[in-house]
Amino acid sequence: MIVRREIEERTGRNISIGAVYATLERLEAKGYVSSFTGEPTPQRGGRAKRLFRVEAAGKRALEVSEQTIRSMTAGLKDRWRTI
Amino acid sequence: MSRSSPPTFACWLLETVVPTPYREAILGDLIEEYALRTESTSRFTASRWFWSQTCRSVPSMVWSSLRSRDCLISIGIAMSVYIVMEILEYAANLTISKWVAPQPTTYVVLAPVVFLTACAIGGCVAARIRRGATKFLALMVMITVAVLIDLKVCTIPVPWWYEFGFLTLGPLAVIITPTLFGRLKQQGAVT
Numbered sequence: 001m002i003v004r005r006e007i008e009e010r011t012g013r014n015i016s017i018g019a020v021y022a023t024l025e026r027l028e029a030k031g032y033v034s035s036f037t038g039e040p041t042p043q044r045g046g047r048a049k050r051l052f053r054v055e056a057a058g059k060r061a062l063e064v065s066e067q068t069i070r071s072m073t074a075g076l077k078d079r080w081r082t083i
Numbered sequence: 084m085s086r087s088s089p090p091t092f093a094c095w096l097l098e099t100v101v102p103t104p105y106r107e108a109i110l111g112d113l114i115e116e117y118a119l120r121t122e123s124t125s126r127f128t129a130s131r132w133f134w135s136q137t138c139r140s141v142p143s144m145v146w147s148s149l150r151s152r153d154c155l156i157s158i159g160i161a162m163s164v165y166i167v168m169e170i171l172e173y174a175a176n177l178t179i180s181k182w183v184a185p186q187p188t189t190y191v192v193l194a195p196v197v198f199l200t201a202c203a204i205g206g207c208v209a210a211r212i213r214r215g216a217t218k219f220l221a222l223m224v225m226i227t228v229a230v231l232i233d234l235k236v237c238t239i240p241v242p243w244w245y246e247f248g249f250l251t252l253g254p255l256a257v258i259i260t261p262t263l264f265g266r267l268k269q270q271g272a273v274t
Contacts, residue, residue, distance in 0.1 A: 001112040001115060001116055004112070014135075016136055016139035016140045016143065017109055017112055017113060017136055017140050018101075018109065018136075018139065018140025018141065018142070018143040018144045018147075019139070019140070019143045021105045021108065021109055021140075021144070021147075022143045022144065022146070022147040025104070025105065025147055026147075037107075037108075040107075040111075041111075041115075043114075043115050043118060044111035044112070044114050044115045045110070045111065045114040047107045047108070047110050047111030047114065048107050048108065048111065049108060049111060049112075050105065050107075050108030
């Protein structure tokens with residue numbers, strides 16, 4: 001729930017919970033994140049929470065992605081002014 | 084239904100479609116947020132949000148389920164149950180048409196009963212082995228009935244709604260019966 005809300009707040013787009021879990025499942029299969037089941041609570045209708053943790057491989061992949069985005073967008077603002 | 088309880092049918096749909104590893108988490112997240120939304124907005128708005136989340140989550144969850152190996156096991160189980168189900172149905176139909184009710188009119192009445200019973204038993208067996216197998220079994224039943232209707236296998240003239248009943252009620256019996264039995268068992272355990 002927190003992951004979905006965070007994405008919604010940052011992007012301003014309405015994200016489906018299914019899309020979030022499908023992505024997290026793929027990331028888990030690649031070893032980028034790991035998950036474990038929390039305690040069930042009455043607020044959740046007695047259903048357990050799934051908690052995710054970013055793994056070392058995930059952190060490395062994230063750094064590479066961020067670096068790639070930075071180098072792709074470097075100088076973009078200056079170019080916009082000339083367009 | 085209390086103020087903080089989400090739409091029952093949407094919950095059932097998610098329980099049926101969402102694969103096991105994330106079923107609890109997804110439903111829990113939605114129920115928790117639904118309860119929070121009912122406090123800040125109207126119940127109608129919160130229910131609309133719940134339904135929108137359900138409808139938009141189902142395709143990605145089905146796709147995710149199809150990508151996993153889990154899905155192949157479920158298809159295998161559904162196929163095995165379907166074969167056994169068809170053998171039993173064929174034997175029952177043969178018994179009815181030969182000895183119990185050789186007249187076509189009586190057969191027309193008894194055939195849906197046999198079909199729905201076979202679907203209900205098949206659904207329960209599939210769910211007992213693997214919950215996810217029921218949706219594939221329902222799909223198999225639906226495809227087979229559609230093909231049989233298209234091939235006009237039934238030589239006895241019947242109205243359109245009779246065939247439509249087979250097409251819709253069969254898959255529904257496969258999916259709903261195990262859920263109903265599960266609920267009854269839970270109630271029995273509580274009382």
